[in-house]
Each structure stands twice: as structure tokens, then as C-alpha cells.
């Protein structure tokens with residue numbers, strides 16, 4: 001609702017009340033209309049102030065109303081009524097003014113912001129554009145280049161930057177509503193002619209075409225197939241070239257296209273999924289709301305390689321005390337220098353001082369005796385990790401949580417090295433660990449709910465989106481990647497090239513195709529995992545393992561020392577080791593031809609559809625197996641992992657959302673088709689849960705959990 005009160009005799013105060021973010025629901029919009037009408041009708045009222053309850057101005061349109069039948073007054077006329085008012089209206093911005101919230105403020109005659117407030121038009125991140133006249137008012141207020149930047153990136157700006165850009169008129173460190181009331185009284189009675197943004201001409205640009213061309217090129221490059229950033233540029237162009245009313249028409253037209261697109265649905269699903277994963281549950285019944293985390297004040301990181309350094313930076317930046325341990329003195333010194341550099345660069349960007357003092361460095365593991373939680377981040381080698389866990393058990397005080405940063409090793413096996421396996425959980429960080437948003441928190445069969453709750457909470461503290469998953473080979477992300485990569489390799493055997501497979505996957509929206517990604521992460525990583533799994537043993541049939549099809553292509557490249565970017569060659573060639581520019585490699589093409597001849601394989605023409613379906617549907621099929629086994633609690637967990645950790649295109653929601661969009665029947669049919677053609681590839685065999693979902697009429701994704709529950713209860 002919106003509450004109307006009178007303060008200081010002559011000020012009408014409208015307070016938006018719709019927790020948690022005062023979103024502009026139908027009731028709130030109606031409340032604003034009624035309150036403005038009332039204030040304008042009261043002769044004693046000289047001016048109005050609009051604010052939000054609980055220190056939050058407004059988080060924008062109510063996203064939960066999208067896709068439902070529209071009720072209540074639309075936003076544009078509400079904001080026009082405010083702008084047209086004959087009494088000054090001042091927005092008192094505390095906390096947030098985002099999306100429709102900022103558009104509401106732009107409809108007001110003046111804007112006063114608290115110094116800690118954040119403002120922005122993040123609609124593009126939801127597959128939309130600021131369609132309550134934001135795309136038309138903002139360029140008129142701050143100019144085209146600045147508006148293009150804010151609208152196409154959706155970035156939030158601080159109050160200080162908003163003041164500098166001219167979005168707000170005043171910033172206060174004190175009570176914002178009081179400041180706004182005082183300000184409103186000071187301007188009451190003055191002409192408002194120069195305060196109505198919709199009447200401003202858009203500031204002229206001599207190089208308008210060049211500016212828009214450059215903006216379009218920039219968003220097309222970054223968008224990876226997303227349509228909203230492009231529509232945002234088009235809407236701002238309308239503001240720069242058309243009268244306001246016509247610009248509004250264009251804004252509406254563009255919004256209608258976006259609003260009904262699958263991309264907006266996918267991005268909004270992703271928004272809610274990233275919040276839903278915080279409400280985790282375990283098959284044991286333990287849940288986020290019944291498991292209390294222990295506060296972590298001091299943590300230790302063991303092993304200061306690339307991952308350990310990133311984790312140390314993340315913890316220190318969040319204000320924790322960190323003991324950073326590296327047993328090799330030389331490595332320790334190098335790590336200290338690298339970590340300090342990372343902290344200094346990060347602090348410079350944020351305009352704060354670097355938290356160098358939060359970290360103490362040591363080459364002795366015994367220095368971790370008084371910490372609350374340890375994150376072991378040594379080399380991905382089970383024997384080494386076991387040794388470290390045994391040492392930690394001896395030196396840590398009772399109750400210390402022991403976490404391992406691993407991308408796939410058995411958490412339970414590690415936990416068995418300690419007398420308190422309930423305190424052990426996996427924390428799978430993604431490189432670079434201080435930048436990437438995703439954290440897989442992996443619970444073993446003996447991890448306590450409190451250990452999981454503590455790791456999830458710590459993830460939140462250091463700014464991660466944490467997803468709790470069960471223990472299995474590769475956890476969720478890498479386990480699903482395995483059939484995807486296998487299919488990519490099989491396609492090479494059958495006639496494709498790495499360039500073609502990558503091109504198809506990149507056109508789908510991945511930042512990098514399967515082969516460019518493997519070259520970046522290092523082919524030796526998978527080789528080591530396959531060796532540890534006993535797959536790379538001489539004397540076995542070249543293309544079969546345990547009765548299933550196997551491609552040794554990756555192993556053969558590694559045997560030649562082709563580990564990817566770091567060695568200057570892999571699936572592609574590079575100018576020099578470490579170079580990032582992948583070039584097609586004639587050597588690789590002849591190698592593939594020879595390989596096919598040696599194994600009696602005849603290259604055939606492979607089309608886009610086959611590449612996409614075999615790579616993606618095998619990955620999705622593994623996702624259904626993961627759900628069936630209870631390793632992930634719901635499809636949202638998998639989708640968040642893929643969007644945040646594996647560069648799955650955001651505007652496609654995630655693999656499980658994509659399966660829902662394609663249609664489960666279609667996914668099932670195509671998997672059956674490919675499995676018939678490749679009966680020796682188990683990952684193409686549709687899993688039981690997928691069949692069950694199709695048999696249940698392919699319910700929409702938000703109802704899959706009901707079917708999953710039934711499957712679990714039958715086990």
C-alpha cells in the first residue's frame with residue numbers, strides 16, 4: 001500500500017509500504033494515485049514528499065506480477081500525474097531506487113538521496129527495458145552517453161555518482177525524509193516549469209549516429225544473443241531523436257516484444273532462482289530455516305596456489321581475519337605479494353583502503369589452532385588432501401569446521417580422515433575465486449546441518465551465491481559437464497572440427513565452446529581425473545571402457561604435451577604459451593583424419609542441430625539424474641550453478657529451464673533417437689525422472705519438485 005500522512009502542517013508525505021523492497025504492486029500504484037490526488041486537493045498542503053518504508057525507497061515494478069493478469073493503474077500515467085502536479089513533489093531516496101523505483105523518482109520534480117543509497121535501471125538484467133518512461137526521461141536528464149551506459153548495463157550507481165551525473169539534486173548523510181521535507185518546503189510556491197523532465201529536450205550530440213553505432217556494437221558483442229540490451233539502445237535512440245510522446249510509443253513497442261519473449265521469462269526465473277537456492281534442504285530433511293550457522297570470525301586457508309589466493313582475498317575483503325598458510329617459503333612470499341596486489345587493486349576500484357592487516361601469513365600449519373573454520377585449498381590430489389586433513393585434525397581446536405576446496409573429490413573419503421566427519425564440507429570455488437559469484441557447498445553423508453548452514457552463511461558473507469549439493473563424482477557442475485564434453489569429443493571422431501562445435505555452442509550463447517574452454521582450463525586437468533578414475537590405462541581397447549564408448553582424443557593430445565593455452569597448443573594453436581587467441585590448427589585436423597582412418601571411422605557431415613542436441617541434451621539428462629538421486633534439491637540449484645559457474649547464457653535460464661522451454665517430450669524423443677544411434681553411450685539414455693515427468697504431462701518447471709518427491713518416495 002501507500003500511506004498518506006500530513007507532516008509539518010503543509011507537507012503531504014506518501015510512504016510506500018510493500019515489504020521487503022516496496023515494489024510497485026497494483027495496490028501500491030493505486031495507493032500513490034489516491035495519495036497524490038488527496039494531497040493536491042488539500043489547500044493546506046504546499047508540497048509532497050514520497051519515501052519508502054524501512055529505509056528502502058523502491059525496488060521497482062513488482063516482478064512477481066509479470067506474466068499475471070494486469071490489474072491496478074499502469075505506471076506511466078501514475079508518474080505523469082506526479083510530474084504534472086502543481087505542487088512540488090520530492091523523492092526521498094533511501095536504500096534503493098531501482099527500475100520502476102528510479103522511474104518514479106524521475107517523475108518527481110526533485111530527488112534527495114541518502115549517501116548510502118544505490119540507484120539504477122537494472123531492467124536489462126531481467127530481459128526488459130525501463131518502460132515506465134525511464135528510457136525517455138533519463139537521457140533527457142543526464143544525456144545520451146551516460147543514460148546508455150546505465151540502461152544497457154543495468155549497473156547500480158552510488159548516491160555520489162548519481163549527484164555527479166545529475167540524477168539527484170542533493171545527497172544527505174542524515175535523515176533523508178527530514179532533508180526532503182525541508183527541501184520541499186524551501187521550493188514550495190516556485191515555478192515547476194523547469195522541473196518536468198519529460199518536457200526537457202534531449203541534450204544534442206553532434207556525433208549521434210556514431211555514438212549509437214558504437215553502443216550497438218558494444219552490446220551486440222557482450223549480449224551473446226540477448227535481445228534486451230539491443231532494445232535498450234533502440235529505446236534511448238528514440239529519446240534522442242523523437243519527441244517525448246513518440247519516444248514513449250517506441251518504448252512501449254520495444255517493451256511489448258521483450259515482455260513476451262522467452263528471454264525475459266528466463267532471466268526473471270534466474271533472478272528468483274538465485275534467491276531460492278539460499279533456502280536449501282538436504283535429503284535428511286535438514287533445512288536452511290531449522291539449521292543455525294555458527295558465526296565465523298577467523299578462518300584459515302591452507303595452500304596458496306591460484307585458488308587459495310583468491311579465497312584468501314575474498315575472506316579478507318569481507319572483513320574476516322585470515323591465517324594464510326603455505327608450507328613452501330618461496331611460494332608463501334610470492335603468494336603474499338600476489339594477494340596484497342589483488343587486495344590493493346580491489347580496494348582502489350571500490351575507493352576504500354585495502355584490508356591487508358586482516359591476513360597473517362605462515363608456513364606452519366600449527367598456526368591455525370584458534371580459527372573457527374579452515375578452507376583447505378592444496379593441489380587437487382586425494383593423498384595430499386588426506387594428509388592435510390590429518391594434520392588439521394591434530395592442530396585445530398574442537399569444533400573447527402574443516403572445508404575442502406575441491407572440484408570433485410570424494411568429501412566423505414576426506415571426512416573419514418578426521419575424528420569429526422560431521423564438521424567436514426566441500427566448498428567448491430570457481431576461478432578466479434575472489435571474482436566468480438558461485439560457490440558449490442558439498443555435503444557428505446556425515447556432514448552436519450550446522451556445518452552446511454555455516455558454509456552457506458560464509459558464502460553469503462563473502463558475496464557468493466551458494467548452492468548446497470550432495471557428494472558425488474564431480475558434484476553437480478562438473479558431473480553434468482562430463483557427458484557434454486564426451487559428446488563434443490565423439491562429434492570430432494564422427495567428422496566435426498573443434499571450430500565447428502565451438503561455433504555452434506557460442507552461437508547458442510556460451511562464452512566459449514567446449515574446446516576453447518578446455519584449452520583455457522587446461523587439458524591436463526581432465527587427463528588427471530581420467531587417470532585417477534583408471535580410464536587411461538595401456539592395454540585397453542582404444543575406444544571402449546567398461547563396455548561403453550570412450551574417446552581417447554584428449555588423452556592423446558596430452559601425451560603430446562598439448563595442454564591448451566598454457567603450452568601454446570591444445571585443440572587449437574596459440575602464438576605462444578599463455579596466449580589467448582585460439583587459431584584453427586592444421587596439425588590437429590590431420591591428426592583427426594589419421595585417427596579416424598586408424599579406427600575405421602568415416603567422417604560425415606554433422607549439422608548445428610546435432611551438435612546442440614547431443615551436447616546439451618546429454619548434459620540435461622545428467623541434470624535429471626542428479627535430481628532423481630537427490631544430489632540437487634531442485635532444478636533451480638542446477639540452473640544457478642550453470643549460469644553462474646559454467647557461462648550458460650543467462651537469457652536461457654539454465655539447462656533445466658531450457659529443457660522446460662524446449663519441451664520435455666522433445667528432449668526425451670531426441671535423447672531416445674540419439675541413444676538408438678549410439679547404444680554404447682549411457683549418457684544418451686533418457687533417465688527415469690525425465691520419463692516420469694513426460695508421463696505426468698510435462699508439468700512446468702516450478703512443479704517438477706512434486707514429481708521428484710514422488711520418485712523419491714517410491715525408492
Ligand SMILES: CCCCCCCCCCCCC[C@H](O)CC(=O)SCCNC(=O)CCNC(=O)[C@H](O)C(C)(C)COP(=O)(O)OP(=O)(O)OC[C@H]1O[C@@H](n2cnc3c(N)ncnc32)[C@H](O)[C@@H]1OP(=O)(O)O
Pocket residue numbers: 020021023059060061062063064075096098099100101103122123126128129130131132134255256259260272275276
Ligand atoms: C502484450 C504484452 C504487452 C506488455 C506490455 C508490458 C507493460 C508492462 C509495463 C511494466 C512497466 C515496468 C517498468 C519497470 O521499468 C520495470 C521494473 O521496474 S522491473 C524491476 C526492476 N528492479 C529490479 O530489478 C530490482 C530487483 N531486486 C534487486 O536487485 C534486489 O532484490 C535488491 C532490491 C537490490 C535487494 O537486494 P537484497 O537486499 O539482497 O534482497 P534480495 O535480493 O534477497 O530480495 C529480497 C526479496 O525481495 C524480492 N524482490 C526484490 N525485488 C523485487 C521486485 N522488484 N519485485 C518483486 N520482488 C522483489 C526478492 O525476490 C526477495 O524475495 P525472495 O525471492 O527471497 O522471496
